[in-house]
Amino acid sequence: MRSAAEHLAQVLALMPPPDLHVVRLADALGQVVAADVCARVALPPFDNSSMDGYAVRAADVARASASAPVALAVVGESAAGHPWTGEVAAGEAARIMTGAVLPAGADAVIPQEEVAATDGTVLVASPVHAGRFVRRRGEDAGAGDVVVAAGTVLAPRHLAAAASSGVERVMVTRPPRVAYLVTGDELVAPGGVLGPGQIFDSNAAYLAAALRALGAVPVDLGVVRDRPADVLAAVSGADADLVVTTGGASVGAHDPVKAGLAAAGVAFLNVAIQPGKPQGLGCVEGVPVVCLPGNPVAVAVCVEVFVGPAVRAMRGVPEPVWxxxxxxxxxxxxxxxxxxxxxxxxxxxxxxxxxxxxxxxxxxxxxxxxxxxxxxxxxxxxxxxxxxxxxxxxx
The missing domain is CATH 2.40.340.10 (MoeA, C-terminal, domain IV)
Structure with missing residues (x-):
């Protein structure tokens, strides 16, 4: 018997490399970024205020106190998107809004509630240190810094980081198309009526949801009855990067998957895993095919151990640790x-x-x-x- 580790290595060896393409951020949610996303500019791109207040020189108010406040002349105003181009000189202050560019000469911001403002003047009653309420240029990221690493599944926070970095489009891996089919004359779709010896099919529902959860595009090949020619026809006509079959892969007298695919390029073997011993692996018309047992728990186990890593390899996603x-x-x-x-x-x-x-x-x-x-x-x-x-x- 082949070990599970050996079988996984053989599965991964058949998988095509990730297919890359470029998409807009608006279309990238849930996709896997294929290359590091780097900041186009420093973040923030300039020193700016984190408060509404007054931009000052810390040295001017170093000796300010409640009994001896320092008066500063207000000489300009810097608003978000409308920077003041003047310079704060000794004895001066500039009105400033949150997010606005810190004017030249200033090195601190005093919140408006901490000063007494009169016509053209502010009174400061306590000293401040240089850098107070100032967001420094590049303190979040420098130009060229990686803000989203390759292999990341893009969530809203990653898209926001890319957008704030000036990135409009990202290179991602195309979600692989994974076709699946279930076999068995005994299978009845949920909601149907069971006849003698029949059971409800759960594998189709599981595979459709599991493949979608893994980030693949599920392609339903339907329930194929126990006829080898039908199995071969379904697999041969699949428009997919990978085909997964369930059932009919063992050594029984009525195993249509094995009978239909063995001569087409799929090898059937035993893997030293429980559940999930009888399996098949190969290519049909150039498309990798993974054949799983039909019992539902075996299918779930083999998806986690073999199919999941195959999909992640095609997406460029790191394997979660055990x-x-x-x-x-x-x-x-x-x-x-x-x-x-x-x-x-x-x-x-x-x-x-x-x-x-x-x-x-x-x-x-x-x-x-x-x-x-x-x-x-x-x-x-x-x-x-x-x-x-x-x-x-x-x-």
């Missing part, structure tokens, strides 16, 4: 396979999400989990207090 957590309950592990257990995560540690553990059929119980714990293949059991690798769901 963190060490303490087991709060004991549980058994399968022999010679890495176990991926749905768990509930708390500040104290983790415990299995359901009494059924990592059973691949427990679709309804999967909703109780916060994430997954990974247990290495050599372990037969996890005991209370053991450390396991844990990550919250990324999809």
């Amino acid at each position: 963190e060490p957590r303490r087991a709060l309950e004991a549980w058994r592990c399968p022999p010679v396979r890495e176990q991926v257990m749905p768990v509930v995560i708390s500040a104290e540690g983790v415990r299995p999400a359901t009494p059924g553990g990592s059973g691949s059929h427990l679709a309804a119980s999967l909703a109780a989990a916060d994430g997954l714990a990974r247990v290495h293949a050599e372990a037969d059991t996890v005991e209370v207090g053991d450390i396991v690798a844990v990550r919250r769901f990324t999809a």
